[in-house]
Amino acid sequence: MTLQATSMPTRPWLTGVREAIPLLGGYLPVAISFGLIAAQAGFTPWEATLISLLVYAGASQFLFVGMVASGAPLWLVVAMTLLINVRHMVYAPNLAPWLGQSRWWPWLMHGLTDQVFALAHHRLPQLAAAQRLGWYTGAALLAWASWVAGTALGAVAGEWVVARWPLLGEIMPFALPALFLALLAPQFTSRRWSLALMISIITALLCTLLGYTNIGIPVAAACGALCFYAVRFTTPHRGGNDE
Amino acid sequence: MNSALWIAVLASALGTLLLRLVPLLWMRRRLRKLDGEEGVDAMPQWLTILGPLMIAAVLGVSLVPHRLDAIGWLASASGVLVTLGVWYRLRSLGWPVVAGVAAFGAVVILASLWS
Numbered sequence: 001m002t003l004q005a006t007s008m009p010t011r012p013w014l015t016g017v018r019e020a021i022p023l024l025g026g027y028l029p030v031a032i033s034f035g036l037i038a039a040q041a042g043f044t045p046w047e048a049t050l051i052s053l054l055v056y057a058g059a060s061q062f063l064f065v066g067m068v069a070s071g072a073p074l075w076l077v078v079a080m081t082l083l084i085n086v087r088h089m090v091y092a093p094n095l096a097p098w099l100g101q102s103r104w105w106p107w108l109m110h111g112l113t114d115q116v117f118a119l120a121h122h123r124l125p126q127l128a129a130a131q132r133l134g135w136y137t138g139a140a141l142l143a144w145a146s147w148v149a150g151t152a153l154g155a156v157a158g159e160w161v162v163a164r165w166p167l168l169g170e171i172m173p174f175a176l177p178a179l180f181l182a183l184l185a186p187q188f189t190s191r192r193w194s195l196a197l198m199i200s201i202i203t204a205l206l207c208t209l210l211g212y213t214n215i216g217i218p219v220a221a222a223c224g225a226l227c228f229y230a231v232r233f234t235t236p237h238r239g240g241n242d243e
Numbered sequence: 244m245n246s247a248l249w250i251a252v253l254a255s256a257l258g259t260l261l262l263r264l265v266p267l268l269w270m271r272r273r274l275r276k277l278d279g280e281e282g283v284d285a286m287p288q289w290l291t292i293l294g295p296l297m298i299a300a301v302l303g304v305s306l307v308p309h310r311l312d313a314i315g316w317l318a319s320a321s322g323v324l325v326t327l328g329v330w331y332r333l334r335s336l337g338w339p340v341v342a343g344v345a346a347f348g349a350v351v352i353l354a355s356l357w358s
Contacts, residue, residue, distance in 0.1 A: 019336065019337075021337075022336070022337065022340040022341075025340070025344060026305070043244070047244050050252070051252055054252060054253070054255075054256035055252065055255050055256045055259055056256075056259070057259050060255070060259070064251075064252075064255060068248065068251075074247055074248065074250075074251040077251055077255075078251050078254045078255050078258065081255040081258070081259070082255065082258040082259065082262065085258075085259045085262050086262060087297065088259070088262045088263045089262055089263075089265075089266045090266070090290065090293050090294065090297060091263065091266075091294075091297070092263055092264065092266045092267035092270065093266045093267065093269065093270035093290050094290055094291070094293070094294035095267075096267055096270035096271055096274060097274065099267070099271075101271075105267065106264050106267060106268065107264075109260065109263040109264040109267055110260050110263065110264075112263045114297075114298075114301045115301075117297075117298070118298045118301065121294055121295070121298065122336075167348075167351060167352065167355065170309055170310070170351055171344065171347060171348040171351055171352075172344070173305070173309070174318075174319070174322050174343060174344050174347040174348070175340055175343075175344050176305045177302055177305040177306045177319070177322070177323070177326075177343075178322060178323075178326045178339060178340040178343030178344055178347075179336070179340050180298060180299075180301060180302035180305060181302065181323060181326045181327060181330070181339070181343070182326060182330050182335075182336050182339040182340060183298060183336070184295065184298055184299055184302060185327065185330050185331075186334075187295045187299075193295075196292075196296060196299075197295065197296065197299045198299075200296045200299035200300045200303060201299045201300070201302055201303040201306070202303065203300070203303065204299070204300040204301070204302070204303025204304045205303040205304070205306055205307060207303075207304075208303070208304045208307045209307060209311075213304055216300070216303075216304060217297065217300045217301060217304060218297075218300070220296075220299070220300035220303055221293055221296040221297045221299070221300045224296040224299060224300070225289065225292050225293055225296055228292055228296075
């Protein structure tokens with residue numbers, strides 16, 4: 001699956017589907033876990049599946065189900081769900097230069113998760129303008145469908161799946177960091193960028209270890225950005241370009 | 244689910260969609276205003292920087308293994324090294340992921356056989 005080409009011999013949506021397949025390694029185990037937890041919290045398989053279909057935001061769905069099960073006020077449940085998803089606000093503007101004026105794009109933003117953004121941010125600039133809508137639709141729909149199907153499977157047969165293949169749930173999620181690594185590797189183009197990216201990665205990793213996963217993502221990105229600007233302001237000019 | 248819970252689900256769904264959609268409409272309007280500039284040049288600089296850094300942050304979160312013991316970290320480190328090694332050779336997306344997961348899985352399976 002080489003991504004350097006700017007044109008595609010096959011249909012763009014099919015290429016999008018194919019290139020989003022690595023996402024499934026991360027999506028399915030987490031979606032199955034969500035279905036299982038939702039069922040244990042008293043939601044029917046139908047309700048759990050509808051939550052995944054409509055909300056489609058991993059971490060906030062776990063929070064939603066957990067808070068509802070603990071009897072939290074519903075206004076607080078909605079507020080916390082949206083607070084976790086605030087980080088999504090920077091995704092669409094980053095892709096906007098490569099999205100045309102099609103009326104479908106705003107609706108397709110429903111599928112703009114962390115992972116789909118990472119893939120699209122890397123891939124859309126490489127595609128011809130006419131191929132982008134089809135590519136994104138294929139990639140986003142596959143990711144969405146896998147999330148919904150995984151939830152349904154988890155709600156109906158989650159306990160059986162976990163008991164049957166205990167190691168699968170441990171191994172497959174590594175597809176996500178592996179995919180992010182392959183997406184980010186071309187960004188290490190200078191010392192300045194490398195330092196900022198490493199600061200973000202390490203900060204997010206430490207926040208997760210300390211139990212602050214969701215707030216850790218924007219905080220880590222902000223730390224990386226601060227580093228990016230600080231390095232520019234403090235590095236003496238030597239005639240070269242370190243960007 | 245009772246009707247209040249359904250309203251909470253729908254409010255969360257609509258709110259999440261708006262968080263993803265409204266910034267796109269804002270950026271589209273900005274791009275139209277700056278008509279003639281290349282798309283990337285029309286973006287605020289902080290936004291072009293924040294995009295890759297958000298991906299880096301999500302990478303940092305996903306790097307933490309499920310099992311926080313030596314085996315978990317060893318498996319993650321092996322997966323990272325193999326992913327980067329294969330990416331360096333092939334400069335592609337699919338095979339580095341496959342190789343990284345295989346390396347990660349090999350360490351986990353070997354450890355489970357060992358214990």
